[in-house]
Amino acid sequence: MKNLFLSLFGFFLISCATQTPKGSIDKELVKDAIRSRAANYRQCFYTENEKNKTLEGKVIIFWEINELGNAQNLSVVKSTLNNSAVENCVVESLKTIQFPKPSKGIVSEVTYPFNFKK
Numbered sequence: 001m002k003n004l005f006l007s008l009f010g011f012f013l014i015s016c017a018t019q020t021p022k023g024s025i026d027k028e029l030v031k032d033a034i035r036s037r038a039a040n041y042r043q044c045f046y047t048e049n050e051k052n053k054t055l056e057g058k059v060i061i062f063w064e065i066n067e068l069g070n071a072q073n074l075s076v077v078k079s080t081l082n083n084s085a086v087e088n089c090v091v092e093s094l095k096t097i098q099f100p101k102p103s104k105g106i107v108s109e110v111t112y113p114f115n116f117k118k
Contacts, residue, residue: 025065025108029100034112037093044089045116056117057081059090065108069101081116090114 049055057080063071074091081087102108 025100025102025106030065030108030110033097033099034094037097040093040096041090041114041116044086044093047089048083048086049118052083055081055083055086057083058113058115059087060111060113061087061091061094062109062111063094065099065102065110067101067104067106069099071095071097071099072107077111086116 045055059079059081060077061074062077063074066072071094074094076087076091079087
């Protein structure tokens with residue numbers, strides 16, 4: 001698994017790692033699509049971190065990419081962040097992404113960890 005640093009926002013760092021999605025889809029294009037919403041993930045974390053300055057952890061999210069390139073069946077697999085507001089916010093952000101389309105008739109599966117820390 002390769003670590004990928006999305007961006008730095010003030011004192012808040014978001015890093016992500018990804019596994020190769022199942023199905024016929026380019027994982028680099030999936031990473032690019034995820035990175036396109038980096039500001040959204042930062043805002044999810046920043047909003048809750050204002051309320052809880054010690055907030056940090058990892059949220060692992062699973063979803064499928066259907067043949068239209070839409071995320072479906074999203075779920076939090078595991079979280080050490082233990083903050084449903086951030087978790088739900090990231091899930092909702094992922095739903096807005098237009099992912100690359102897998103081969104016709106294929107649903108691609110993605111498991112992606114988001115690391116939030118100061």
